[in-house]
Amino acid sequence: MPEFTSRRGLLFGAAAVSTGAFLTACTSNEPSDKSEDKPSEAPVADDKPGKQVTIGFAGPQADHGWLNAINDNARSRAKKYSDVTLDITEGSNDAAAQIGQIDSLINKKVDVLVILPADGKAMTQAGLKAMRAGIPVINLDRIFSSPQAYRCWIGGDNYGMGLNAGHYIGEKLKDKKDAKVVELAGLDNLELTQQRTKGFDDALKNYPNIKKVARQAAEFTVESGQAKMAGLLQAQKNFDALWNHDDDQGVGALQAIQQAGRDDFLMVGGAGAASAFEHIEKDDGVLKATVLYPPTMAASAIDLARALGQAKGIGGMAEFEIPSSVTLYSAVVDKTNVAQYKPTGFK
């Protein structure tokens, strides 16, 4: 009975659509009298320079320094351009809540969406929905599980972070016999932590004299950094180098090192916090370098979104279009180049 099936399908479809419409209507937290910001209907227009672009920005709740820096970078970059209007949502760590916020941005018909999802896999549908509605998506850092859910992905390189940290430590210790290395990882149930560790291990394979003797996973918080580092120091009475995945937890780790009165190894951090840069610049302890995971990527995402909204390519590349994927380099910042990176440090 094909008619029956299709009728049922039709009914079901209609129900789904109306439920969806109802839900999206309910999720908008924005006052409705903002219509003067509303851009023209067409999401992609002619290539006239300086065309007004409204960029919708949805990120997670800025509950730690790096995410806070992401928001700051996006805001200040957008302010730099007179032709960019930034519509930034209140961040949320709840995937469902963030999907609602993205829906409201879609309803407002922004020209381009920049999305840093709370959870890339769980929020792929939100990216797909925006793309289907004709709003191109710049996927920031945490990647959606389908390439159809974004026009361009830009983000950091977790594997590369581990790789560069491993190579830096490897070069420092390459002449030392039976060198021992310790790793203080981030939150273990995140894929990015596994990637960082894999990169680190792969780099160390190039140095047969170096052995990783211990690894503990902290939780990106100062408190966990202190507790786990104190345990590691007690367990490992002598080692030559430490890689700590994250400078926020590094504040706690450094305090644990001070409390234990240890200074017999070199430490490399991760992410690029202002406090880490200060220690590196002053050279006042074990912390000698940190591997970047640059929050400036949010500024670059605004640049990409603007170019996309104005249907242009980006400077320095021959193509008419922006690339579909940009992986940022995790530079090693040590005493020699810290002055250059200091302004990008987050608190």
Next chain:
Amino acid sequence: MTTPASKADQDGREAATVLAAPKEPSKPSSRRLTFFRADTQTLSLLGVLIALIVAGGITKPDNFLAVDNFQLMITQASVIGVVTVGMTFVIISGGIDLSVGAIVALASVWATTVATQEFGFWGILFTAILVGVACGLVNGVLIAFGRMVPFIATLAMLASARGLALQITDGSTQSVTVTSVVELNYKDSYVLGIPPLALIFAGVAVIGWLVLNRTTFGRRTVAVGGNDEAARLAGIDVRRQRLYVYLLSGLCCGIAAFMLIALTSSGQNTNGNLYELDAIAACIIGGTLLSGGRGTIVGAVLGVLIFQTITNIFYLNNLETATQQIAKGAIIVVAVLVQNRTSRNQTT
């Protein structure tokens, strides 16, 4: 069984008799039984702790059985230990405080703002304690006079205190520059080989034990938790007593926040994450009844030390966090099963 009313009636006097002659068989009373039960419980907990220390000594003799390792374990246990002492009072009074972790977070960020740090060591200490007590006061007023269920009132406090902590920090890590706070627990500051944070923990635990076992306040707390109606009929101001225990919990959180600031040299809105669960778990394996009316400080402190020893052994053997969590869960289950068994044996 005597009713809690008569128990409350006699108040501290009875406690004194019991403590003076705990094993006198001619005068059966629930208080005496409780004391005896707590005693076997304490012994079994001590047994677990010793077994763990033996296990640590066997697996990593050099690192585990070292003075600096015991210094480290007590230091790392001290912050949650102080929170647990306050939590013990709340649970004995028949309540629950889910907001302890959030209060620690709020107090630690409030006490480490640039403005507070200008006032130095005492400014930070004072602010941390004041914020803790203020949060405890709000909890207490809501529960005692607003007639809110403790679970709900403190859940609301959990949400708003964390929110406020995030708003104050804006998500950033507030580094402490006051040297006397940062170096509070450095090796040079140890007193006769004891870390200062461990001393604070010991002080809070001893005062908590005295208050619970040797004062009218402690007796009243037990009476309110055992049967609040009977306590009221016996002339105890139940509402005021409730208010006081949440104030006490808030005070402990304030002290713990200060200790955490010294330990991490910073304030962060993620501080004290899941402290409520750790503190409740330590109370429970220490023999405190979730329904109130019974519990001991010694048990709670042993509970904290047991968890810390497990964590330490796992670190020394380089085991992952996931395994630690499984072991923690298993310990809670086993401890409660054993307690059920011993208490059943005693009542029959």
